[in-house]
Amino acid sequence: MPLLNEEIAEQVKQELVDLAGPVRLVMFTQEFECDYCAETRQLVEEVAALSDQLASEIYDFVVDKDRAEELGIDKIPAVAVIGAEDYGVRLYGIPSGYEFTSLLHAIRTVAAGKPELTEETLAALEEVTEPVHIQVFVTPTCPYCPGSVVLAHQLAVASPLVRADMVEATEFPQLAIKYQVMGVPRTVINETVHIEGAAPEPMVLGKLQEALEGTEEKV
């Protein structure tokens, strides 16, 4: 049984018809597949089949430990969306429900290798000299969430120092507790700064800068 019905598959095909370049969906699961690991693997394979520009690669989180470390994958199910280069675009947990949109946007953005951000944001990202890790906590039933994920992924594509994860909170309850997630979207930047709710681009940029200022002070 395919996960994507014919109608959705056709729409996805149309979405991906003009992909700007090749994209690899690098998926990590394990032999005894975790909750939603099997479904995530199947989803990645089904989506990859919908465009000539897409390829799926499936790895075992345990057996292929080196590969996982190389890509900074620390939990499964995980999908790394990699284009001409690895921009640090990751999705942890199955991108179902509203988050399916986030996966497709990640593919499009990575394929283009060019983010859709304002000149102001791009200029500000040029100034970034420290690594930035953005984690966006979501649930699949949250219509406000893909906006935050897409924005985070755009920031990752824009700057080699920024990496951005979608984290599906219901599949990683221990992380939801660690980061005190009681509502989504919740964005955590460099473990220190957090944003509750869907925030517009200038605000996220401001918080990113705030997180970096924090780093400088500590040094």
Place this chain on the structure above:
Amino acid sequence: MLDFKLTQPQQEVQPRPVAEQSDQVYDLIIIGGAPAGLTAAIYAGRAALKSLLLTGPFPGGQVTTTDMVENFPGFPDGINGAELAQRIQRQAERFGTQIVMDTVTKADFSTPPFTVRTDSQTYRGRTVIIATGAVPRRLGVPGEAEFFGRGVSTCATCDGFFYKDKRAVVVGGGDSAIDEGLFLTKFAREVIVVHRRDQLRATKIYQERAFANPKMRFVWDSVVEEVLGEKTVTGVRVRNVKTGETSVIEADGMFVYIGMVPGTKLFAGQVEMDEWGYIVTDRRQRTSVPGVFAAGDVQSPDFRQIVVAAGSGAMAAIEAERLLAEQSGTT
């Protein structure tokens, strides 16, 4: 059961116009990128008006949070709310309206051409349509803002999961309050509905479901006065409006559904508003300022329907076009 939704989150908007472009005067500036504003943009584009639409922070507006819209004409099988908004936007773009994702921070309607400001740009327009919609009303009590996103929420479908085996307070007595409260009972151990009256306003079908649900409890004639807690929410303090007595309800979170509030703060003192902050318009969507129109939920709480918002957006654009034609003496 897994589902996969294809929507368009705040994307595919054109880059902001460069500085020299923004010096020119637009025929029409539309403030708001939800069905009312986007429909106005379709009509403005087709009328060949030089028009600009500023989407605000969340293009598509309230409709984007609706899973399935089943009452918009032309979609017999229903349509996902975000997809509907995206389709209307594509239609507007097709007819040449410039759509920019930017948020208005200041407006000056004292003399035409009117000035509309965002953080980075100033735009001028001969006419303006305000279509900023409405957002969920907050209680405005201590603790509410501090705990927002950390125990205070306005979206049970988003955040219900985090209340597994916990207790949640739902404030309100209308359809949204009861519908979302019922959704919460899938996760929560107990859902306590705090309502300021002694009966629900929600439609009968919701009431029946609510009263039949063993996880739901009702606290009547009461208002929340404070959200309590240190790091996390531990409860809410409520006051009985009939007896004046206050008490504490222990809870891990609070969901607020007490109606909507129009997005009109920006325009205070510039156009006439009613006592609830809705912009007053005549039957042709005209505000108290000639040349400034309003459409959608921002000017009427009476219907709150996508089709009505779209309709009023069309009316506002047609009126703007008429006024511009009169001004240039072509009628």
